Amino acid sequence: MRKLILILFILTILIPNENQAQDNGAVVAGAVGALAAIGAGVAAVEQMKERAELTATEWLLANNPNITSFSLKTIDFDGKKLKDMSSASVITFKIQEFVPTDKPELDGKKQVLLGFTSHGWINEYGIDFNKIKWFLIDEAEWTNMMISYVKVASGETNNSEVESTITNGRIVNKGVRLKNKMSIPFYQLSGDMYVVTDYSNEMKFVYNEKSLGIFLKDTGDLVQIKRSSLIELHEFFFEE
Incomplete structure (x- = not known):
């Protein structure tokens, strides 16, 4: 409904009055065509999101037969442009198990599914x-990842203190807050500066001003998790 109201509002601005209609008919046609193209792009992204959720669900069913009742929700997919999604990126999902019943509550084990895409995953033939x-x-794994990330982003070295802070506090844009106080501030870096740590046999973590970068050793791709998505994932584990 909001999208429809917005489109109607734009049309009332772009459509000229009666005296100008004949002179500006081409402008109106162009505006309507542009709106149609925007609508088609929104529909295409929504369709891709649905397909990504289906593929994530299929992967979960095939590789984790012990998970028999769960909710799967996409976090980071909305708002990406088609040209941006064709490159390496990461799609994030929240997963939570539940006990099947009438009107069940999501109160079971929480997990996060990260889907790292490679260059060319969207091409002229589709997805x-x-x-x-x-x-x-x-x-547990997310906690280890965040300990490594906070350490590389801040210079802190004490594992136990970092773990206590991140599990009891909140990751925000500028660091980790504990009891409304900035307990672990992150480095202030320019956009072309990076700090790197070797996290595992599969990943390196790369910190710069705005995001957590993950370098996949197997594919050689460097992808970024937006700070907003990182915060939402952390709150999913420790605040909800």
């Missing part, structure tokens, strides 16, 4: 979901 590398992460 190639075979170019996605999946990682299913539980709370």
Whole structure:
């Protein structure tokens, strides 16, 4: 409904009055065509999101038969342009198990599914979901990842203190807050500066001013998790 109201509002601005209608008919036609193209682009992205959720669900069913009842929700997919999605990126999903019943509550184990795409996963033939590398992460693994990320982003070295801060506090844009106080501030870097740590046999973490970068050793791709998505994922584990 909001999209429809916005489109109607734009049309009332772009459509000229009666005296100008004949002179500006081409402008109106162009405006309507542009709006149609925008609508088609929104529909295409929404369709891709639905296909990504289906593919994530299929991967989960095929590789984790012990998970028999769950909710799967996309976090980071909306707002990307088609040209941006064709390059390497990451799609993030929240997964939570539940006990089947009438009107069940999501109160079971929480996990995060990260789908790392490779260059060319979207091409002229459509979407190639075979170019996605999946990682299913539980709370313990996420905690280890955030400890490594906070350490590389801040220079802190004490694992136990960092773990206590991130599990009891909140990751925000400028660091980790604990009891409304900035407990661990992040480095202030320019956009072309990076700090790197070797996290595992599969990943390196790369920190710069605005995001967590993950370098996949297997594919050689450097992808970024937006700070907003990172915050939402962390709150999913520790605040909801």
